[in-house]
Amino acid sequence: MEKTPIVRKQYWLSISLILFAICTFMGHAYSVELLNVSYDPTREFYKTYNQTFIEYWQQQTGETLTIKNSHGGSGKQARSVIDGLQADVVTLALASDIDALNRYRTNILPEWQSRLPNNSAPYNSTIVFLVRKGNPKQIHDWSDLIKDDIEVITPNPKTSGGARWNFLAAWAYARSTYGNDEQARTFVTKLYQHVPVLDTGARGATISFVQRGLGDVLIAWENEAYLALKEQGGDQLEIIMPSLSILAEPTVALVDKVVDSKGTRKQAQAYLEYLYSEPAQHIIAQHFYRPVNPNILKQYAKQFPEIKLVTINDYFGGWQKVQKAFFSDGAIFDEIYAEIN
Structure with a gap:
């Protein structure tokens, strides 16, 4: 039996709605949100870095990321995570603030500092x-x-x-x-x-x-x-x-409890690893942190005069x-x- 024009119109409208729903679902399925809980003076750096990493990750995986930041005094930020702030990653001013995340419960693996190069310090300062x-x-x-x-x-x-x-x-x-x-x-x-x-x-x-x-x-x-x-x-x-x-060495870490709960381990790990990449190390230097890549640090030697450091x-x-x-x-x-x- 041949479909009338009205039936055909309803048919194609239904197909369009189904395809729209599928695309919408897939869009949500491939959109992931990360929270980086950081210390005070990293605001400008991570604003730039986040955009660079989002573009990189989109090119590599097709996945859309949303990255949010929280900033404040490093000790206060650690306290917020201890109190339940759902950080996928922490990028704090010093290692003891990250160690403190396990004060009352295991939020991160004890060997966190050995999981990334340079004792999980992708940049330093003084x-x-x-x-x-x-x-x-x-x-x-x-x-x-x-x-x-x-x-x-x-x-x-x-x-x-x-x-x-x-x-x-x-x-x-x-x-x-x-x-x-x-x-x-x-x-x-x-x-x-x-x-x-x-x-x-x-x-x-x-x-x-x-x-x-x-x-x-x-x-x-x-x-x-x-x-x-x-x-x-x-x-x-x-x-x-x-x-x-x-030698001030800010450190970074996955918050294992959170990434396993949210299913964001892969993205959060890549977010931290990319800090050691050449593009990221240049961004680090451009925001006045000292890169840990010695070849890139040499390119900014005039910006970072030598100083006696303990x-x-x-x-x-x-x-x-x-x-x-x-x-x-x-x-x-x-x-x-x-x-x-």
Whole structure:
């Protein structure tokens, strides 16, 4: 029996709706969302990196990714994940914040740091000073930070990973200069007497110094200092490299519990692995982090002057010892803070 025009029209309309539904379903099936929980000064870098990785992943797999970021002080971010924030990956300021994710339950595998090259640190940085243009207070090294008329801006080591690197860089300078930990403690205590406010994260400290005009010097991540310089056009601020600083190694990891629950392990693993690729290492350098690829680092040698650096493992015995001795509840930083307040 021949179909009438109306029946044929309904038939093809039905077929179109079915095909639309199938395409819609397939579109949703191949769209995956990742959450990267990171620390304060990585906002600009990961905004660029995410777009590059999304395009790469689309070309490789045909899959559409949506990548969301959460930023804040590294310690606070770790606490958020511990409290249930569903991070597929964490890209935090230091290894001890990632170790802390297993404080109450197993969120990541204990051997997480060996799963990626360079102990899961795809970029590094160091700690420098940012001062007003012309360096009116003549700040050249750590010893200048404890002069009577100097106000120092640095965030709170209890909430900020960058602040812990700042604290340890100051301690390393003092111990190297004065010869022992007792003198180092005295120096660091004097330094914190010059700190008028402790922001919760590195970006907050930068805002206090740059936008609010607080302080004479900001102790900062190298990348954060360069970014501030770039945004201010170089006519208000300048960077001072101290005689000694610390090799700051931010680390990255899968949150195994989350990726296995969401089924995003493949995408999240690739997201972290791609950080070591040549395109990503160039993006890292362009956002003022130091690439771990030595060939790419050489291409940006003028941007990253040589500076004497100590390492957390060689100078302090690793993050496990450091966290317990300096930053756990009732440890050295708490004692210093109680003493000056």
